[in-house]
């Protein structure tokens with residue numbers, strides 16, 4: 001089989017790129033290790049930058065998002081028993097975010113690929129990129145016990161943090177930057193009315209908490225937990241009690257609880273691999289970088305890579321212009337590092353660190369006081385949260 005672009009990974013990054021390229025007449029194959037049900041069973045991101053929402057529309061995948069998603073023009077930060085709002089629209093020159101779950105977005109992308117007859121191979125075993133340093137790269141994988149091969153012009157590694165793509169770049173070439181945080185987030189999805197129509201990020205001495213949502217009947221809540229905790233340690237009742245303790249009283253009293261329909265713990269990590277290109281292999285999304293979820297940047301950073309890669313490949317195929325491909329790593333990383341900075345900053349601002357000294361806690365308070373007393377600080381927060389320009 002011969003295709004122009006071979007994509008490893010059928011998560012949001014791989015599917016979005018495949019769909020965008022298809023609309024420009026560029027053919028792709030997507031190789032996904034898991035089943036579609038498995039990919040759609042993962043509960044992850046919920047907040048999309050406005051630029052990402054535009055990219056979904058450009059991919060002709062925005063109709064349901066525009067119907068069912070919610071545009072949020074503000075959010076709350078709770079601390080010391082109070083809740084303060086940041087007007088994202090006011091401080092970012094009229095921009096907003098779209099609250100629409102990654103699961104739904106991925107489902108829309110799958111449907112679009114199906115409708116267009118796109119090739120997405122599920123349960124692809126032992127996917128391997130070959131010849132990435134040559135002009136004739138190819139992919140091999142196992143399908144129903146049979147060894148398969150696709151020759152391509154470019155290979156895109158969109159196979160997430162644990163994928164095979166990044167590992168196929170020689171050790172001496174890759175530089176990795178990493179910070180592991182000493183806690184995780186325990187998340188619960190419940191079919192209950194959200195406690196607040198807008199997100200509440202809460203700083204509390206017992207640990208961080210977040211009230212988020214998927215719709216007005218589906219809530220998503222998180223609490224910071226030690227890395228040693230297991231999901232089985234947390235009954236639904238224990239989760240709700242702990243969440244209430246970390247919220248201002250009026251919010252805690254308004255909280256509607258119910259049985260969890262999903263419960264999981266995610267460790268927090270910041271990670272960047274440089275460069276994002278080696279020969280004919282281009283990394284995108286979580287394959288190259290991850291952030292702690294505090295700033296809601298993970299999926300959005302993946303989308304920004306896809307934006308650059310999409311334009312670079314279209315320029316290559318339609319205009320014989322390779323500048324986009326040659327500068328991809330540099331341009332993508334410039335934006336990625338800003339998302340890393342914002343996620344790190346929000347994580348440091350809002351979490352309780354086991355080794356924090358009194359000085360650190362006093363600085364956290366001062367940082368919050370500054371944020372809410374300065375229009376400039378609110379402007380900086382808002383422009384980062386709604387998404388920096390591509």
Ligand code: RFL
Nearest residue numbers: 009011012013033044045046159160285286297298299300
């Ligand atoms: P994905 O989604 O991990 O998809 C990669 C796909 O590649 C497949 N794969 C392979 N396929 C073939 N061969 C192999 N060897 C393979 N190895 C892996 C995998 O099965 C998978 O289907 O990466 P992608 O597409 O780059 O997308 C990135 C996002 O999923 C991720 O950044 C976000 O979910 C992060 N994130 C959030 N991002 C936001 O922008 N806003 C948020 O509000 C937000 N909240 C979150 C989050 C992530 C979370 N967790 C659990 C990590 C909340 C949580 C709790």
Ligand code: PHB
Nearest residue numbers: 045046212293294295296
């Ligand atoms: C979510 O709804 O899952 C979510 C929202 C905002 C974040 C992280 C996760 O910062």
